[in-house]
Amino acid sequence: MEKDFGGFRNILIIGLGLIGGSIAVSLKNSGYKGKIYGFDLSEDRVKKAIEMKAVDEAFTDLKKIPWKEIDLVIIATPVKTFENVAKQIKPYLRKDTVVTDVGSVKGELVKKLQDILKPVKFVGAHPIAGTEKEGIENSVVGLFRNKKLILTIDEEDNSTKKIEKFWTDLGAKVEVMDPYTHDFVFASVSHLPHAVAFALVDALIELSKETGIDLFLYPGAGFKDFTRIAASSPTVWKDIFIENKENLLHTIDKFIQSMEKLKRYIEEENQDKLIEILSEIREKRLSLEKEEKDV
Numbered sequence: 001m002e003k004d005f006g007g008f009r010n011i012l013i014i015g016l017g018l019i020g021g022s023i024a025v026s027l028k029n030s031g032y033k034g035k036i037y038g039f040d041l042s043e044d045r046v047k048k049a050i051e052m053k054a055v056d057e058a059f060t061d062l063k064k065i066p067w068k069e070i071d072l073v074i075i076a077t078p079v080k081t082f083e084n085v086a087k088q089i090k091p092y093l094r095k096d097t098v099v100t101d102v103g104s105v106k107g108e109l110v111k112k113l114q115d116i117l118k119p120v121k122f123v124g125a126h127p128i129a130g131t132e133k134e135g136i137e138n139s140v141v142g143l144f145r146n147k148k149l150i151l152t153i154d155e156e157d158n159s160t161k162k163i164e165k166f167w168t169d170l171g172a173k174v175e176v177m178d179p180y181t182h183d184f185v186f187a188s189v190s191h192l193p194h195a196v197a198f199a200l201v202d203a204l205i206e207l208s209k210e211t212g213i214d215l216f217l218y219p220g221a222g223f224k225d226f227t228r229i230a231a232s233s234p235t236v237w238k239d240i241f242i243e244n245k246e247n248l249l250h251t252i253d254k255f256i257q258s259m260e261k262l263k264r265y266i267e268e269e270n271q272d273k274l275i276e277i278l279s280e281i282r283e284k285r286l287s288l289e290k291e292e293k294d295v
């Protein structure tokens with residue numbers, strides 16, 4: 001099928017960060033023909049976006065945006081800003097403009113945004129792709145290629161089909177999930193791992209203080225691999241943690257239980273149990289590599 005990115009003629013990206021920027025540069029690189037407009041509160045980000053030719057025009061003032069031309073708005077700011085952003089753009093939107101997002105949390109937020117934006121259609125979307133970097137200066141061409149993209153929709157209609165085509169043409173593999181299941185799943189496989197990585201570095205900061213030995217002078221590859229995501233944006237992640245609080249707290253409790261189990265087996269020097277649990281965990285982790293190869 002011909003690449004038409006859902007047939008949206010002109011697009012506005014709100015939030016010229018890593019994800020908003022990666023959408024812009026990926027569109028430009030894939031032959032998207034329409035205009036890409038950008039908006040950000042930061043003058044520097046706007047300047048950078050224009051300098052990089054990631055967007056055709058970019059603004060820090062909503063009033064200056066050529067709203068009549070905009071067929072699709074993509075909200076790509078930290079999740080706690082979404083409601084305000086929706087309220088601020090609502091008066092400018094054409095009734096047939098579609099609004100979507102890239103937020104890492106869905107749940108109630110999807111319903112709130114649908115209510116704020118009504119009668120304009122809001123379609124919740126979450127690309128399962130990113131890095132620990134922030135800002136458009138770190139954007140990646142092709143970031144979404146072969147990556148999952150979760151659409152949190154109740155039913156298919158013309159707008160959801162267009163959003164699905166938009167992401168398919170960027171190379172993503174679209175899956176539909178209800179917003180609440182989405183938040184449990186990504187609390188487990190994304191938000192908990194980030195919390196654990198942040199906490200692990202925190203533990204080493206505390207141990208360094210307690211002992212007077214700077215443990216960060218001796219990181220091996222394992223520590224670096226494991227904690228790459230602890231370099232992620234504090235602003236983006238405090239919003240994700242708070243917006244998905246209930247699910248995240250539940251997964252943190254499960255993680256503490258697993259740590260306590262491991263601690264107990266170590267304390268008891270229980271070799272059988274350690275072999276049993278570590279073997280089971282290793283099998284699971286290895287099966288993940290195999291699934292990736294099979295894709």
Ligand SMILES: NC(=O)c1ccc[n+]([C@@H]2O[C@H](COP(=O)([O-])OP(=O)(O)OC[C@H]3O[C@@H](n4cnc5c(N)ncnc54)[C@H](O)[C@@H]3O)[C@@H](O)[C@H]2O)c1
Pocket residue numbers: 014015016017018019020039040041042045076077078079081085102103104105126127128129130131132133134135136233236240
């Ligand atoms: N980083 C990832 O790996 C990743 C992956 C998938 C989804 N997401 C989601 O994408 C969104 C953006 O994350 P990012 O990593 O691109 O962050 P980022 O920090 O790189 O970019 C966010 C941008 O939004 C701007 N901004 C903040 N508040 C604003 C407002 N009210 N109006 C306009 N601009 C505003 C900031 O100036 C910044 O340029 C978040 O909702 C995040 O949950 C992130």
Ligand SMILES: O=C(O)C(=O)C[C@]1(C(=O)O)C=C[C@@H](O)C=C1
Pocket residue numbers: 103104127128129130131132189190191229
């Ligand atoms: O690879 C990374 O750096 C990421 O953290 C990407 C990652 C994740 O896999 O957890 C982070 C947040 C998202 O909402 C989606 C993807």
